[in-house]
Amino acid sequence: MPTNPDLAERRPGQVPLLLAITHRAMTDHFHSRLAELGREPLRPAHGYTFRYLAGHPGATTVDLAAHLGITKQAASKAVAELQDWDYVQRQPHPLDKRAQSLTLTERGREYVRLADQLWAEVEQRFAEVIGPDRLAALDRDLRAYIDHVYGDQPVPLRPVW
């Protein structure tokens, strides 16, 4: 079993790096599947924007910015772009005339469904390599750690896709 020279010696403290590499490999896999399907890949922040709006329809730009951990200006720009591409709709907010109510369009929801499916495929390949039981254990371990670190507080959802 030939392990890459850079990772040959096992040192304490290497697990964070292994996590990064693994995540990077999965992300690359995801994007190449997207490309195979001829779908535009959108960009890093977009994935989390979709995911947030799918779960919180009617959110405002400021809500989104807080969730993504970026400024409202940056969030506004991203939303404008997604609106241009017909993934997101901005409507007048029912209660606050300053605000806009953001929702995914049908096209946006369709993209989220596809992304969900592709991520599931990626995870599936991981499961095939390490075994489904190990996947379940790993899922549980990561959740335990995340819960330990953040508890009920909002989890920063920034890096990637």
Place this chain on the structure above:
Amino acid sequence: MPTNPDLAERRPGQVPLLLAITHRAMTDHFHSRLAELGREPLRPAHGYTFRYLAGHPGATTVDLAAHLGITKQAASKAVAELQDWDYVQRQPHPLDKRAQSLTLTERGREYVRLADQLWAEVEQRFAEVIGPDRLAALDRDLRAYIDHVYGDQPVPLRPVW
């Protein structure tokens, strides 16, 4: 055991996200330890630059660029900066008058030792949460996947610290 609402329902395809969040949490932990010690945090690409030069003394800027997956111009700029801060030395290459031979200074090596130690601390806290046996299993699983994806080929070492 209160799990964050965004992660409450367990869906297939969520593991890549869990990996990202976990890595992000570990990175934040690393940086806050660095800040506690009053050390300048340097920046994303610097960590991998250090790591590479520590393992490949005498490498050239082009080598480094290839390793990091960035252009030689970008690598050159990063090296210049690290040299200004006395972490890296550029010397005439013994065999090629066009090239420069890059090595870490003692200050650079000291930083790498500190970083190694802090990452080990971070990993240790992870181990305390999930248990040392789980950590070992996770280490093994991630390596198996990375090996499956990249085999002997160079692993892209870009994202983070």
Place this chain on the structure above:
DNA sequence: GCGATATAGTCAACCCACTTGACCATTTGA
């Protein structure tokens, strides 16, 4: 050897996602 071509590195211009700062319109609350 010699000339064509490849390679190490630099300088300069540009790009993109994000930031800070200033501002307007509306809402909130003492």
Place this chain on the structure above:
DNA sequence: TCAAATGGTCAAGTGGGTTGACTATATCGC
């Protein structure tokens, strides 16, 4: 009721990267 807080926009700046053009040295085919 009016001062302060909040949602959103515009404009300028920044950081880490890019592409492109160039010089100096190396290498390879003949």
